[in-house]
Amino acid sequence: MIHLTDKDTKMPLKYDENSKNKNFSEVTDNDDLQYTIASSVEDFNFNKQASLDDLFDELLLSNSIFKNKEFLRHTYTPEILPHRKNEIQKLASILVSAVKGEIPSNIFVYGKTGTGKTVVVKYVGNGLVKKVGGKAFLKTSPTIDCNTGLPKPDLSANLKMNMPITFIYINCEVVDTQYRLLSKLSEYFGQSVPLTGWPTDKIYDVFSQSLDSEKKLVIIILDEVDQLFKKGGDDVLYNLTRINSDLENAKVSIIGISNDLKFIEFLDPRVRSSLGEEEIIFPPYDAPQLMDILEDRSKISFNDSVINPGVIPLCAAFAAQEHGDARRALDLLRTAGEIAERQNAKKVMEPHVRIAKDRIEQDRVSEVIKTLPTQSKLILYSVYLLEKYMPGEIITGDVFNIYKDLSNILKLDILTQRRVSDLISELDMLGILNAKVVSKGRYGRTREISLGVTPTQIKSLLENDFKIKKVSSYVPPIQHKLV
DNA sequence: TGTCCACTGGAAGGGAGGGCTT
DNA sequence: AAGCCCTCCCTTCCAGTGGACA
Numbered sequence: 001m002i003h004l005t006d007k008d009t010k011m012p013l014k015y016d017e018n019s020k021n022k023n024f025s026e027v028t029d030n031d032d033l034q035y036t037i038a039s040s041v042e043d044f045n046f047n048k049q050a051s052l053d054d055l056f057d058e059l060l061l062s063n064s065i066f067k068n069k070e071f072l073r074h075t076y077t078p079e080i081l082p083h084r085k086n087e088i089q090k091l092a093s094i095l096v097s098a099v100k101g102e103i104p105s106n107i108f109v110y111g112k113t114g115t116g117k118t119v120v121v122k123y124v125g126n127g128l129v130k131k132v133g134g135k136a137f138l139k140t141s142p143t144i145d146c147n148t149g150l151p152k153p154d155l156s157a158n159l160k161m162n163m164p165i166t167f168i169y170i171n172c173e174v175v176d177t178q179y180r181l182l183s184k185l186s187e188y189f190g191q192s193v194p195l196t197g198w199p200t201d202k203i204y205d206v207f208s209q210s211l212d213s214e215k216k217l218v219i220i221i222l223d224e225v226d227q228l229f230k231k232g233g234d235d236v237l238y239n240l241t242r243i244n245s246d247l248e249n250a251k252v253s254i255i256g257i258s259n260d261l262k263f264i265e266f267l268d269p270r271v272r273s274s275l276g277e278e279e280i281i282f283p284p285y286d287a288p289q290l291m292d293i294l295e296d297r298s299k300i301s302f303n304d305s306v307i308n309p310g311v312i313p314l315c316a317a318f319a320a321q322e323h324g325d326a327r328r329a330l331d332l333l334r335t336a337g338e339i340a341e342r343q344n345a346k347k348v349m350e351p352h353v354r355i356a357k358d359r360i361e362q363d364r365v366s367e368v369i370k371t372l373p374t375q376s377k378l379i380l381y382s383v384y385l386l387e388k389y390m391p392g393e394i395i396t397g398d399v400f401n402i403y404k405d406l407s408n409i410l411k412l413d414i415l416t417q418r419r420v421s422d423l424i425s426e427l428d429m430l431g432i433l434n435a436k437v438v439s440k441g442r443y444g445r446t447r448e449i450s451l452g453v454t455p456t457q458i459k460s461l462l463e464n465d466f467k468i469k470k471v472s473s474y475v476p477p478i479q480h481k482l483v
Numbered sequence: 484t485g486t487c488c489a490c491t492g493g494a495a496g497g498g499a500g501g502g503c504t505t
Numbered sequence: 506a507a508g509c510c511c512t513c514c515c516t517t518c519c520a521g522t523g524g525a526c527a
Binding site: 194195196197198199395396397417418421422425437439440441442443444445446447 | 486487488489490491492500501502503504
C-alpha cells in the first residue's frame with residue numbers, strides 16, 4: 001500500500017498495487033499506510049512507469065471518465081439548443097423569406113459572450129440550407145449521431161429550389177479590415193486575391209462580379225462585427241449593405257453579430273438603419289438554464305455516474321457569475337473532467353471544478369502575458385516594480401519614468417508617453433492591469449494603475465523573458481515617483 | 484470663479500514592410 | 506525598377522477634462 005497526497009486537491013490517497021483496479025482511492029481510518037513515496041499523483045505515476053510504452057498502455061487502459069470530450073467543445077453544434085427557442089423562432093421567421101425566394105432583412109444579433117448567438121445563427125443557417133439547397137460555409141462540426149458517434153448524413157442535396165442559398169460565416173476578429181473581408185469573401189467564390197497589394201475598389205469589383213456570376217442568395221454572417229467597425233470604420237458595412245443595387249443575379253443579406261450593443265450607435269445612420277432592419281437580443285443564461293445545458297452535454301460526453309451531483313450546479317454557478325456564459329460553463333466541466341482523468345479519479349468532484357476554474361484563469365493570463373510585445377512587457381514590469389518598491393498610488397507618469405529607465409538599460413527605442421498611455425489601456429482591457437482615469441484637481445488628470453494579477457505570477461512569467469531578465473536587478477529611484 | 488495641472492483620447496499623418504502592377 | 510496600395514505601429518498635435526486651489 002502506498003500513501004500520497006494529491007498536489008491539487010490536497011486529498012490523502014492510497015494506491016494498492018495488488019488490487020484488481022489499479023486506481024487511487026481515498027484513505028479510510030482502517031487503512032494501514034506503510035510507505036509514502038511521492039508528493040503527488042503525477043509524480044507517482046511518472047516515477048513508477050517502467051517505459052514510455054507502459055505509460056501509454058496505462059493511460060489507454062485507465063478507467064476513462066469521458067465518452068466523447070468533443071461534445072463539450074463550443075465548436076460543437078448540438079441537435080437541440082435548450083432555452084433558445086424564442087431566438088431560433090425569431091431568426092427563422094426572418095430568414096423564412098429566403099425559402100419563398102425573397103431577400104431576408106439584414107439582422108443585427110446582440111448578446112454577451114457565451115449566450116449562444118453564433119451557435120443559434122449557424123444552427124438556423126444549416127437548417128435553412130438543408131430546406132432550400134445550397135452551400136453552407138459555416139465551419140461547424142458535422143451533426144453527430146449521439147448513438148453511433150458518427151456524422152449524420154447531409155440531406156440538403158435532396159431539396160434544391162430555384163434560388164440556392166450560400167451561407168458564409170466570417171469571424172471579424174480575424175478578418176478585421178475591409179480588404180481582408182472582401183478578399184476572404186472572394187475566396188468563397190473561387191477568386192484568389194493576394195493578401196495585400198490590390199486597391200480596395202479592385203477587390204470590391206472582383207468580389208461583386210464573382211458573386212453575381214449566378215442566381216443565388218448569399219447570407220453573410222459577420223461575427224464580432226464591431227471589430228470590423230473599430231478597425232475599418234463603417235465604409236465596409238456601408239458597401240456591403242448597399243451591394244444589392246450593383247447586383248443583377250445574386251442578392252446579399254447580412255447578419256451582424258456583436259456583444260457590444262453600443263457599437264451600432266456609432267455607425268453612420270444609413271448603415272445603422274440598414275444593418276439593424278431586424279434586431280435579436282440574446283439574454284444571458286441564468287444558473288438553472290446553464291445546468292440544463294450542462295446536463296444535456298454531460299449525458300453524451302461522460303460515462304455513466306462519473307459526475308458527482310454537486311459538480312454541474314457548481315459549474316453553472318461559476319459561469320452564471322460571469323454574465324451567464326455557457327462557453328465558460330462547458331470549459332469548466334471539460335477541464336474538471338480532464339483533471340479528474342489525469343488523477344485517475346473515478347468521479348469528477350467539486351474540488352476538480354475549483355481547480356479547473358483557477359487553471360483556466362491562470363492559463364489565460366500566462367498565455368496573454370507571454371505573447372505580449374516587449375514594450376508592453378516593459379510597461380507591465382514597470383508597474384510590478386512600482387508596486388514592489390514604492391507602495392501607494394501608481395499613475396501614468398510614474399510608469400513612464402520607470403519604463404524609460406528600463407528601455408535605456410536594454411537599449412530599446414523609447415515610445416512616447418502618448419503611446420505608453422495607449423498600451424496601458426490595452427493591458428487594462430486584457431485584465432492584466434487595472435487602470436482607472438481619475439482627476440487629481442490641480443495635480444491633473446491621469447490614470448491610477450494597479451496590477452490585475454498577482455505579483456508572483458507577473459514576476460515568474462516576465463523574468464523568464466530573456467530581455468526582462470537583464471533588468472531584474474533594477475530598483476526604481478525614489479525621484480521617479482510623482483506623488 | 485478662474486486658473487492650473489497632468490494627463491486623456493481623438494485625429495491626422497509618417498514611414499517601414501510586404502505585395503502587386505506596369 | 507518604379508509606382509501604387511494596404512496594414513501596422515508609431516508620433517505629433519491639440520482640444521478637452523475635472524477637481525484642487527488661490
